[in-house]
Amino acid sequence: MIGPIEPKASNGHRFILVAIDYFTKWIEAESYASVSRNVVARFIKRDLICRYGIPADIVTDNGTNLNNKVIFELCKEFQIKHHWHDMLPYALHGYRSTARTSTGATPYALVYGMEVVLPMEVEIPSLRVIAEAEVGEAEWARHRFDQLNLITEKRLRAIYHGQLYQRRVKHAFGKKV
Structure with missing residues (x-):
């Protein structure tokens, strides 16, 4: 409501x-x-x-x-x-793993620096899950470290995207119909 x-x-x-x-x-x-x-x-x-x-x-x-x-x-x-x-945990999972128009990213990616692995990606392995399964532990750790190093850039991009979104909404709202 x-x-x-x-x-x-x-x-x-x-x-x-x-x-x-x-x-x-x-x-x-x-x-x-x-x-x-x-x-x-x-x-x-x-x-x-x-x-x-x-x-x-x-x-x-x-x-x-x-x-x-x-x-x-x-x-x-x-x-x-x-x-x-x-159902609350599932609703939260859905919200956190859905891209927001205002940021252009998922809340999960902005917090953890990577996209969440969805339950269906485990049941029917996605290309991403298959690729990660074949990677050694050291290489996976290095890749994860690289992702975390890029998290600030992702967050800055989301802020920029949010500002552009707010301007577009303000402009559209301000138009006379």
Whole structure:
């Protein structure tokens, strides 16, 4: 949920309820004047279940309008798993390993100087995983040391990219439509 947004829209709406598919990143969103547990349940039924079918899982934050008896009953009725705390590490992993438009890099790369090895790269080995598996320990350590030496450059590039992004957004926002 996003909001409250000020100033409110001409229709009086101040909140946006958002659902994002974990795999495809497809997004659904609706604006509302207020977001009660019944509004959330209606959004899940009308905008998610009726359009795409019943999801296996729903991951939410622990907001009272998202974690209550109405939502519990809805999840029970449709056999939807709603254990947000179990999924939090996966949500964090997804966020940290997804490139941000504002920086042009993943948060993981900006912290560790390299991209994270994704679970699917281990199950179906990627070229990167295969190449690293064939490298000796000393060569791997040298390569990792080189990556860490370049981390400052990556971070500076991300700062520059962020500044350019902010200028573009400011310019686009300032245009008269």
